[in-house]
Amino acid sequence: MRIGIIGLPLSGKTTLFEALTGTAPEEHKAGRQGPDIKVVKVMDDRVTRLAEMYQPKKVTYAEMEYLDFAGIVKDGEKGEMDGSFLKSIGKIDAFVHVVRAFPDSVFPHPLGKVDPLRDVERFHTDLILSDLAIVEKRLERLQKDLKRGLPVKEELALLERCRDALEAETFLNQLDFGASDRQRLKGFDFLTMRPMIVALNVHENQLGTPEVEELGKAIEEAYPFLNESLFVVAAKIEMEIAQLSQEDAAVFLEDLGIEESAMDRLIHLCYRKLGRISFFTVGKDEVKAWTIPEGLPAAKAAGVIHSDFERGFIKAEVISFEDLMRMGGIPEARQKGLLRLEGKEYPVRDGDVITFRFNV
Incomplete structure (x- = not known):
């Protein structure tokens, strides 16, 4: 981040x-x-405690x-x-x-003069004006493309929605965009999306x-x-x-x-x-924290470690940090049935300790 x-x-x-x-x-x-x-x-104290449990060669926060x-x-x-x-x-x-x-x-x-409200307003306004200039420039181009018969109606409607919000002094990150719309907007690098x-x-x-x-x-x-x-x-x-x-x-x-x-x-x-969370990988070689978007599917989370993990994903062996600490180790947790095998669509949760099974 x-x-x-x-x-x-x-x-x-x-x-x-x-x-x-x-x-x-x-x-x-x-x-x-x-x-x-x-x-x-x-x-993260959880990394420290996992390192105490595994005594790895390397600890990565x-x-x-x-x-x-x-x-x-x-x-x-x-x-x-x-x-x-x-x-x-x-x-x-x-x-x-x-x-x-x-x-x-x-x-x-x-x-x-010290005036916090004024200072917040100035920055708020500058970000909005910056994004509004980008939107208006793109809308001009899209209007021309529309007259030429190009398929731009969806993007045009999306950016008109953005323009209306910005003119109402609303940050774009306050709007409810679907996944496809967010992908369309990604290339604009709008400051008010942050x-x-x-x-x-x-x-x-x-x-x-x-x-x-x-x-x-x-x-x-x-x-x-x-x-x-x-x-x-x-x-x-x-x-x-x-x-x-x-x-x-x-x-x-x-x-x-x-x-x-x-x-x-x-x-x-x-x-x-x-909207970020942490999951952990553990072992004698390394204990490591990984930062991912909340709700990221297990296969995509595996890809954060290495693309081969995602490409050859089979299953994710998962246990919560709390359960692992309570049991004192993976073998003890397995005996109690606390280890779960999850598929590629499993939404990774904050504090999950995961071993990925894959085959490439």
Whole structure:
């Protein structure tokens, strides 16, 4: 998964990137041309426990890629995102829009005043206008093709639906598209098809205050599609904690009343918003987590490991992580009848431990 971190300058965008990746501030390159990119391990406790059970030669956690893009507005100037910026963010799976909610007289907000609702609206509008321009350009072409008698009625109707939604200021990811329509739209790389998470960046003293709670409610009421996508974080203190050892970090988080680190909370949120789950393969050579779309058929999940697994798929031997832990091993689970043989259409579930049987 590729997660793009974006926002205005001085919003704490890069500070959040440092908190999520454990990157020290001095590691950033000045005057970079593209985004800073960092791959982090998804520290799933289930992988750790499976590794303790199997003692494999290799343990492989799932990974996430974070991209820290340059500020949307440069040198405090007002204006929409330019085409080069929009193009650069087109190949990510989800946005994390860092919105400043903390006061700082030393580093004032580039637009003159801290106003989270305004900042969310600006980005929301820019994404919609970007997609609307693509839709309108394509519709012009389709109208010409229709007059020439070409079979474009289905695509025309689909894009007219998209245009109507965008003109009503609705993200395309809020529409209910069938599988065939989603496939048609895939090539357009519409930005509003991607999930958007708003990271409301506050000072540590603002955590849990009525002011921040009311602000969060106001944003969700103004933008219902952000329901369960608002992420309150004190990026500066989380960045400092991320530089500590795991033991010291846990103590500091507890003192602040933070149950989960920013990294863990955002990972869980991204998995949920993107509809991703994890299944596991185990053995003495390797214990590994695999990230797939929720509900992916077993044969397709096998193909994520290797194309031969999908091509020669016979059966999937499946047990849930919980049952495997409870039984203490595969042999014990087999004796209790907890191992299942599933066919190619079986929808893989989060936490499944799978051995694929195949023949090529």
